[in-house]
Amino acid sequence: MLAQRGVEVVHVSTPLSLSHRVTGRVDRAKVDVLPRGPHRDADGITHLVPRTLLPAPLGRFRMARELGRHGISPRFDAVLIDQPLLWDSSVRALAPRLVYRPTDAYPGGVKAALQRRIIAAADGVVATSSEVLRELGTVRVPTLVLENGVDAARFTTSADTPRGAVCVYVGALDDRFDWQRVDAWARANPEVTFTVAGPDARPPAELPSNVDLRGPVAYDALPALLQGARVGLLPLSDDPLNAGRSPMKLYEYLAAGLAVVSRATPVLREDDGAGVFTYAGAHDADAALVCALAHISPNAAGVSRAAGAGWEAKAAALVGFVEGLPVRGGVG
Structure with missing residues (x-):
């Protein structure tokens, strides 16, 4: 949405290391088809997937040097960083405004340590949930909670035929x-x-x-898959990272007319009027599913809720927040 608003956007992914490729932690076939330098997509976004010998942050990867190596000027109006592993001291000098966008809670380890360094250098924090923001502790810069949204028009259908007893989950496994x-x-x-x-x-x-295990589904095929189901599933495990998640799938499910059943978290809460049903554990999970299956189909109230979570409004809120931050010169 930022690119559609006329913003020049450069997206840098977490580096693909040789050790990841050798050990099979990433799919070699997928790596082989990735461009080795910057490439511009249909939306006008420039993407760069760096390749390194060692995983970040163990190697000698430096963001400013990597950008310059590919002919991308290492100077921007603003930098948003949401992956702690991409942090190094050169990031601060890339722009007069640096925003940290945490998407998960990191209770410990390398990511937690890097996160502390980012927050100390940042001009603002945009968290994807109130729980993620709370987990950061005391933050002395402006903050904003901006949950993930949805391209509602892509997933919504005008068909109003009730759907069969099909539940669907799409995402990481x-x-x-x-x-x-x-x-x-x-x-x-x-x-x-x-x-x-x-x-x-x-x-x-x-x-x-x-x-029915389907394997990966292309994004363009996702609306049709969801529109053939009655209930969208968010069966979250006990992993601590789930506590602060703001899954985009929630709104994609709703926009496609599904009721939703999810494990309850501080972020994901019941909204039976909009067809969102939650459970605390094994003792009430079946009841939540029964309620979701019995909910009116297609879920018109859920479609309305999803419409209010469109990326257009969220992009506008993000731009307003960033533009309101104080401007300062880069520091090394």
Whole structure:
């Protein structure tokens, strides 16, 4: 949305290291098709995926040097950093306004240490949830909570035919995903199809036949997949990182007309009027699913809620916040 507003945007991804490629932590086939330098997409955003020998921050990667090496001037009006592993002292000097955008809580480890350095250097903080902001502790610069949003028009359909008993999850299938919960739901509801779409699916045990593992789904194919389901699933595990998550999938599900069932967190709360049902644990997870399946389909109230979370409004809020920050010269 920033690019559509006429902003020149450069997006730098976390570096792909040789050790990640050798050990198989990243898909070599996907790496091979990535451009080795800057490339501009259809929205006018310049993307750069650096390649390094060692993982960040262990290697000698420096942001300003990497940008200059690819002919990108290392000077911007503002820099937003949301990945602590991308931090090094050269980032502060890239722009007169530096904004940290935490998307997860980091209770310890390398990311927590780097996060403290970023906050000490930042001019402002834009957190994706109030819980993520709270986990930062005392912050002495301006802050804003700006939850993730949705391209509502992409996912909304005019069809009003009630949908069948299909539940869907689309997203990462890492430690934050609760396979046991999906397995239990599927066994308790054999008449319901549970579609799970995402890369590298590794369930801990054999799943019932009514669980359909789809693998990764292209973004362009996602609206059709969601519009064929009745309920969107957010089966979050006990991973501490889930406490502050603001999943974009919540609003994508709602925009596509689905009811939603999610594990309750400080961020994800019940809104039965909009078709969002939550559970605390195994004792009430089945009841939440039953309520979601019984909710009116398509979920018109959810579509309305999603419409209020569009990226256009969020981009405007972000630009206003950044422009209101004090300007200072870069420091090394």
